Every structure is written in C-alpha cells, then in structure tokens.
Amino acid sequence: MRRLALVGALRRWKNAPLLVLLAALGAGLGGGARAEAVLEGRTLRYEDGPALRWARAYPAGLGDLTLPVQLGGSVYLGAGPVVYALSARDGTLLARYDLPAPVASLDPGGGTLRASTRGDGYVERFTLGRAEDGGRVQERVVFPPDPEVTGWLARAASLVPDEDLARAAREDPLNPFLALREARAAGRDRYAALGAVRRALGGELPFAAWVQLAAGLDTLGYPAAADVALDRARRDAAARGYDPEIRVSRAALGAYGNPSGYLGTLLDQGRLGRAEAWMRYLRELHPRFEGGPALYARYADVLDAQGRGGEAEEWRQFARELRAGSLYNLGAEGPARVQATLRALTLALALALGAALLTLTARAWRVQGEDTRRLGGRWRSWGRRPLFRVRRSAVLYAGWGERLGLTALAAGLVVSLAGWSWANTTSARLRAPALNIGTYGGGWSAARLADLELRATPDTALLTGLAAQLDGDAAAARARYARAAGDPCALNNLAVIAQERGDVAQARQSYRAALAARPDLAAAAFNLGLNPASPGTAFQRAYRSGEPRLCYPGDRSLARAVSGDLSVTLGGLLRDPLSALTPGPGRSARLGWAFLGALALLAALALSLLIPRPAGAERQGRPAAYRLAALLLPGAALLEGAWGGVLLLAWAAALAALAPLTGLTRFAPPFGPAEPGVRAALLTLLALTYALNTAAFVGAELRHVRQRRREAREDT
Known part of the structure; x- marks a missing residue:
C-alpha cells in the first residue's frame, strides 16, 4: 500500500508544473x-x-x-x-x-x-x-524666450473654472498659481489667504514662473512673499547658468515674467518701496536688459524728486559703469549711436561731394558747351563721339589738385557707406535672440546661432565654447577654446575646466596668464581672489558662491563674431561689390545701390587723375554761376588747397547735423541737434564757414581782377 501511495504522489508531483502553467493561462484568459x-x-x-x-x-x-x-x-x-x-x-x-x-x-x-x-x-x-x-x-534646462513655455503654469491655472478651483488645487499642489487664485478668492479670510500663500511658496519653479508669482503676490498685498519669490527666481536662474553679463532683450524679459513692465507699473502708481525691490532684482540678474538706461534714468529722477539725491546718483553711476565693455564703450545704445554717426557722416560727405561737383560744373559749363558744339551739342555728342565727350567731362576741366580732392571725398563716401552697412548688419545681428536671452547654450540657442552664420574667428570659438561649457560638455568646450588660443577670456574658461577637474595649480597659472594679458578681466581676478567690483562678480559671490567665475564675451567680441570689423565688411564689398545687394539681417537694397553708385563714381574720379586737362580749360575764367556757387557753398571753389577741403567738410557736417530740424532728412546725429546748446554750436560753425569762405572769395576775386589787369597791360 505504501508503494502505491508513493507512486501516486510522484505522478502528481511530476504533473505539477503543467498544472501551474494551465492555471496561469486560465487566469490570463479569464480576464485577470x-x-x-x-x-x-x-x-x-x-x-x-x-x-x-x-x-x-x-x-x-x-x-x-x-x-x-x-x-x-x-x-x-x-x-x-x-x-x-x-x-x-x-x-x-x-x-x-x-x-x-x-x-x-x-x-x-x-x-x-x-x-x-x-x-x-x-x-x-x-x-x-x-x-x-x-x-x-x-x-541643464535652458528656457527659450517663449511665453507659451515660460507662462505655461500660469496659463494652466487660469484654465480651471472657479467652481473646480478647490479640486484642481488638491489634485495639483505643485502649481502655485492655483494657490495664488485661492488666496485671491479667500477675500477677507486672512487665515485662508495666508495658508494659500504659504502653499504657493512651497514648491520648486523655473525662475520665470517665480517672477510671475512674485508679481501676483505683490498685487495681492504680500510684499514679503513677493521678495521671497524674487530671491528664489535669482537662485534658480543662477543654477541654470543665466548671468548678468549677458544682455536680455525686451521680448526675452517679457517671457521671463516681464519684471521691467511690472516695475514701470509700480513707478506709475508711485509705489517706490516695491519698485526698489524689483529694481534690485533687475540690477542683480538682468542689469543689461533692453531699455535699461531709460528705466534707470527714470528711477533716478523719481529718487531725486523725493530728495534722495545720493541714491539717484548711485543709480546713474551704475548705468554709466555698464558701458564698459560695450561697443566702443557707448553702452546699450552703442550700435544705434554708431549707426547715427555714420548716417550723418555719409550725408555730410555726399553734400560736400555734390557741392564740389556742382561748383566745378558751373565753372566749366560755358567752355564745355563751346568745345562740344561742333559735334552736335552737349548731349548729342555722347552718341556721335562718346570718347571725345568723355574727354570733355566737367571734372576734367578742373585742376589735378581739385580732382584729387574730389577723389578723396568719393573714397570717404565709399568707406562711410560701407561703415553704414556694417553698422546696420552688426546692430541687427547683435540683437539676434540667441545672443539676448541672459545665457548661452541649450537647443533653442544653438539652433538660432546656426542661423547667424558666425565667422570662423577666435571670438566665435569663445562663444560656442562657452555655450558647450555651460551645457556641461567640457570636451566640446576644450576643443572649441583651442581655436581661440591666446584669447584671455578663453584661457580663463579653460582654467575653470581644469579647476573643476581638480588641477588647481594649472588653473591658477592660467588665471594669472589671462589677467596678465588683459588686466581688466574681472573673471580671472575673481578666480584669483582679488574681489573685483562688477555686476557679474557680485552675482557670483551671492548666488554661485564657491564656484569659479566664467568669462563672457563683450559686445566688441560679439560684433567681431557676427560680422567682423569694418575692414572685413569693406574688404568683402570691394572684392564682390554685388554682395551689397544680397539680402540679410540689417541690409538694405537702397543702401546697396548707393554703395555701388559711390564705388563707380570713385573709379571714374580715380581714372580722371590720369587724363590731362582739355585745351579749353584755360578759358574757363570765373563765370557768374561759378561765383554764385563759390559764395553759397563754402570751400567748394577752394579744393586746390588742403584748407578748402577742410572748410567744405566743416560746412557739410554742420548742414547735415542741422538738416533733421528742417524735416528734410531723418539722419539725425547722435548728439541731439534739437538741444539749444548743440543747435547754437552748429549754427555758429555754419556761420564761421560762411565768414571764412566769404573772406577767401573776396581774396580770390581781387586776385582775379589784378590778373586781368596784368594781362590787359601785357596785351597793350
């Protein structure tokens, strides 16, 4: 019996896996x-x-x-x-x-x-x-200046109906804007409102959302909570690699919570106490924001009006300090000032060249007509004998010195037009969104940098290397910095990589080399413990304590990366003049055609230096039209001497600067001709040119009369 029982048990144990598998399949098919x-x-x-x-x-x-x-x-x-x-x-x-x-x-x-x-x-x-x-x-997450992204949390909270607000806040306790709505809905229930405010400050947010939350808390009357939100915004931005040394456009700042817009509202409402907190936020994190100089000046004026002149002067001094490292140290408006200067210079050179050509044409008009009469006249001779007609151009009746003066004016006009084109292109590219979001790196920035067609220069290597370093790719950063060998800024950033790798001795040696090459390099001085005073180093001490300071390219370095110096633009236009008509950022077809016209005129005037004067040039004399032009256009009849060109340029510059006041042009110079002192100085300069020209004109007339008398005596 025992043997039979044992055999049955073994048979049951042998079939056990099959039974388990069948049971599992049955459970699966049965809906479990x-x-x-x-x-x-x-x-x-x-x-x-x-x-x-x-x-x-x-x-x-x-x-x-x-x-x-x-x-x-x-x-x-x-x-x-x-x-x-x-x-x-x-x-x-x-x-x-x-x-x-x-x-x-x-x-x-x-x-x-x-x-x-x-x-x-x-x-x-x-x-x-x-x-x-x-x-x-x-x-690392880099937020693009896109309100659809940076304002997503606030928009998600606004989509919740009022009747579902409590349920939504329970289901999504990580959205502080739901708690902010609860605080607003609590009304006079101060205890409930404070609880909602505490919940709003209890989570983790991107810095743009913190700024939006701070504005909402400020509006509700919780200034202390708003200050906490602003402090967390600074800390989050610092952790993400945003830095005061990098400019921020108005569009980017709007996407990052629009602190400047809210600050303007506070100033309009006279809430100077709260405006001070928001000014501190902008000063520490985004001091170089677009429109900053105007807002700093407005805030200083408000402080002055309240008898706080010392604070007002401190803000003005801070705004002046921000000009260091900008394009030609002109501050945030540097590109616009360069554009305005070159536009006014171009207009002055065009006026001077036009006046000189008009005056010389008036002197040669009678003799030119006599020389071309036998070939059908002044205009028909172009079709019958074009080479003969070219030989009788008004410019060729002028002396060699006068032609040289015209050529110099035309060369100046070509250079100024090239400079105008360079200023337009550089200004447009410096305003590119990828360079104005407060940081570098990230997918959005990399895609936009590719659209800029950066030049292969050490400045570009510095920019792209910095973007890779901020993104945490040290290998790519080192490879790019290698193409900027010798650049003090790149040397500092390579030293930062070495320090983070643990090679402190090599890092300090590189910091010293960078500071020796560029004594005003605040980043290297900071890393050596010298405590330089700048917005960037102050931000580093406060919000990235213990970390080495990176070096960020200034406006001049960025300008070289995006378009090069003026010589680069001028050389490219001279090698390929038709490139002036190629569409691009900041380029104008009208400006391109003007450059081509000036270049053709320069070539013609340069060629005229090699052609001798026609035989009838001695018969020109001083006709009435020439005398009138010589009297009304200072310096135009005095190009044989160097001082005549100086007088002509001074007259043209004064006239070009005053022209916007008449409404005839929009090429206003950067120094504001509408200001009484500037206008008086320009009018004085204009009057002085006429006085000197009149004296020279009278002297020339007297010499002409004496020469005529001498010739008459010789004939008799």
Whole structure:
C-alpha cells in the first residue's frame, strides 16, 4: 500500500508544473489583466482590469499629450512642455518636470525615463530622475524666450473654472498659481489667504514662473512673499547658468515674467518701496536688459524728486559703469549711436561731394558747351563721339589738385557707406535672440546661432565654447577654446575646466596668464581672489558662491563674431561689390545701390587723375554761376588747397547735423541737434564757414581782377 501511495504522489508531483502553467493561462484568459494607464482623448485613466482606479482630465489649452508610460510605481505623462509623474496607486501628483519645449515622447527603456522635446528646428533629450527622489531633470534646462513655455503654469491655472478651483488645487499642489487664485478668492479670510500663500511658496519653479508669482503676490498685498519669490527666481536662474553679463532683450524679459513692465507699473502708481525691490532684482540678474538706461534714468529722477539725491546718483553711476565693455564703450545704445554717426557722416560727405561737383560744373559749363558744339551739342555728342565727350567731362576741366580732392571725398563716401552697412548688419545681428536671452547654450540657442552664420574667428570659438561649457560638455568646450588660443577670456574658461577637474595649480597659472594679458578681466581676478567690483562678480559671490567665475564675451567680441570689423565688411564689398545687394539681417537694397553708385563714381574720379586737362580749360575764367556757387557753398571753389577741403567738410557736417530740424532728412546725429546748446554750436560753425569762405572769395576775386589787369597791360 505504501508503494502505491508513493507512486501516486510522484505522478502528481511530476504533473505539477503543467498544472501551474494551465492555471496561469486560465487566469490570463479569464480576464485577470494587469493594471495599466491609458489615454482616452484628453483623460488619463488608470485601469485595473475592468475597475477604474483613478482618472485625470487635461484641458486642450495645455497642449498636446504624450502616451503615458509606467516606471516603477509612477505613471508619467507629457502635457505641453511639462511631464507629470503620478502615483499609480491613487493618482497623487508626485513630481513635475519643467522642460524648454513641448514634450514629443517618453522612453522608459533600460529602466531610465528619457523625454524628447521638439522645438522650432531642434530636438532635445533629457533624463528625468525618479519621481520618488524629488523628480529633477538631470541635464541643464535652458528656457527659450517663449511665453507659451515660460507662462505655461500660469496659463494652466487660469484654465480651471472657479467652481473646480478647490479640486484642481488638491489634485495639483505643485502649481502655485492655483494657490495664488485661492488666496485671491479667500477675500477677507486672512487665515485662508495666508495658508494659500504659504502653499504657493512651497514648491520648486523655473525662475520665470517665480517672477510671475512674485508679481501676483505683490498685487495681492504680500510684499514679503513677493521678495521671497524674487530671491528664489535669482537662485534658480543662477543654477541654470543665466548671468548678468549677458544682455536680455525686451521680448526675452517679457517671457521671463516681464519684471521691467511690472516695475514701470509700480513707478506709475508711485509705489517706490516695491519698485526698489524689483529694481534690485533687475540690477542683480538682468542689469543689461533692453531699455535699461531709460528705466534707470527714470528711477533716478523719481529718487531725486523725493530728495534722495545720493541714491539717484548711485543709480546713474551704475548705468554709466555698464558701458564698459560695450561697443566702443557707448553702452546699450552703442550700435544705434554708431549707426547715427555714420548716417550723418555719409550725408555730410555726399553734400560736400555734390557741392564740389556742382561748383566745378558751373565753372566749366560755358567752355564745355563751346568745345562740344561742333559735334552736335552737349548731349548729342555722347552718341556721335562718346570718347571725345568723355574727354570733355566737367571734372576734367578742373585742376589735378581739385580732382584729387574730389577723389578723396568719393573714397570717404565709399568707406562711410560701407561703415553704414556694417553698422546696420552688426546692430541687427547683435540683437539676434540667441545672443539676448541672459545665457548661452541649450537647443533653442544653438539652433538660432546656426542661423547667424558666425565667422570662423577666435571670438566665435569663445562663444560656442562657452555655450558647450555651460551645457556641461567640457570636451566640446576644450576643443572649441583651442581655436581661440591666446584669447584671455578663453584661457580663463579653460582654467575653470581644469579647476573643476581638480588641477588647481594649472588653473591658477592660467588665471594669472589671462589677467596678465588683459588686466581688466574681472573673471580671472575673481578666480584669483582679488574681489573685483562688477555686476557679474557680485552675482557670483551671492548666488554661485564657491564656484569659479566664467568669462563672457563683450559686445566688441560679439560684433567681431557676427560680422567682423569694418575692414572685413569693406574688404568683402570691394572684392564682390554685388554682395551689397544680397539680402540679410540689417541690409538694405537702397543702401546697396548707393554703395555701388559711390564705388563707380570713385573709379571714374580715380581714372580722371590720369587724363590731362582739355585745351579749353584755360578759358574757363570765373563765370557768374561759378561765383554764385563759390559764395553759397563754402570751400567748394577752394579744393586746390588742403584748407578748402577742410572748410567744405566743416560746412557739410554742420548742414547735415542741422538738416533733421528742417524735416528734410531723418539722419539725425547722435548728439541731439534739437538741444539749444548743440543747435547754437552748429549754427555758429555754419556761420564761421560762411565768414571764412566769404573772406577767401573776396581774396580770390581781387586776385582775379589784378590778373586781368596784368594781362590787359601785357596785351597793350
């Protein structure tokens, strides 16, 4: 009996795996499906077989949704430029990842979650940390100046109806703008409002959202909470690599919470106490913002009006200090000032050249008509004997010195037009969004830099190397800095890489070499412990304490990277004159045609220096039209001497500077001719040129009379 029982047990044990497999298959076919997250329309559902554990709906205004993925005990969903991490158990929001562009896909392969974002012309990939560990993006996130991205959280809160506000705030405790709405809705219930304010300050936000939140808290009457939000905005921006040394455009600042716009509102309302807090924020993080000089001047005037002259002068001095390192040290308006100067200079040279040509034509008119009469007249002779007619051009009746003066004026006009083109192009490219977002690097910036067609120069290598270094790619940064060998700024940044690698001795040696090559390099001085005073080093001490200071290219370096010096532009135009008509940033077809015309005129005048004067040149004399032109156009009849050219240019410069006051031109010089003192100086200069010219004209007339008398006596 025992043997039979044992055999039966063995037979049952032998068939046990088959029975287990059949049971598992039966359970699977019987509907025991595992729990999973599914997306139906714009509703995220977590289903456990036929049972629904939880569901979350996302309005259409939040942007496209990705397919949800599950990793560990969390469900991840991309909505617009953020990724939500929710608990698979009950749908509780665990973390939110703020990304720089709409999320295209989520990939949980290899047990690590990666998010792909798709911007305008670029794709970026980010690694998302575990939601249970705080939910951080491992790579550097650079936010583009796009309100659709930077204002996404505020917009998401605004889409919630008032009746659903409490539920939405419970489901999304990480959106502080929902708590801000709750504080606003609490009205006189101060306790509830303060609780909502505390919840609003309890999370992690990108700096642009902190600024928007600060403005909202300020408006609600919570200045201390607004100051906390502004401080966190500075710290978040510092951690992301934003720096006071880099300019910020008005559009970028608007996308980053528009602190300058809110500051203007505070000044309009006379809330100087709160305006001071926002001025400090701009001064520390974005001192070189577009429109900054005007706002600094306005704030200083307000301080003056309140009897705080010392503070006002301190702000004016700060604005003046910001000019250091700018284009020709002219400050934020440097490119515009260079443009205005070159426009006025071009107009002055054109006036001088036109006046000289008109005067010489008036002197040669009678003799030229006599010489061309036998060939059909002044105009028909062009068709019958073009070479003969060219030989009788009005300019050729002038003396060699006068022709040389005309050629010099034409050469100056060509250079000034090339400079005008350079200023236009440089100004437009310096305003490129990629160079004016407060930092470098990131997918958006890299895509826009490629559109600028940067020149292959050490300055470009410095810029692109800095972008790679900020993005954490030290190998790419070193390779790019190698193309900027000898540049003190690049040398400082290479030393930063060495210091972060642990080679402190090599780093300090490079810092000293960079400072020796450029004694005003604040970054190298800071890294050597010399404590230089600048907005960048002050920001480094306050918000990146213990970290070495990077060197950022100044306006002059950026100008060389985007368009080169004036000599580069002039050389390119002379090698390929038709390139003046090529469309591009800041280029004008009319300016291109003007350059080609001036270049053709210069070539003709230079050729005239090689052609002898016609035989009838001695018969020109001083006809009435010539005398009138010589009297009305100072210096135009005195080009044989060097001082005649100086007098002509002084007259033309004064007239070009005063012309905008008449409304005839828009080429206003940078020094403001409408100001009484400037206008008086220009009028005095104009009167002086006429006085000197009149004296010279009278002297020339007397010499002409004496010569005529001498010739008459010789004839008799």
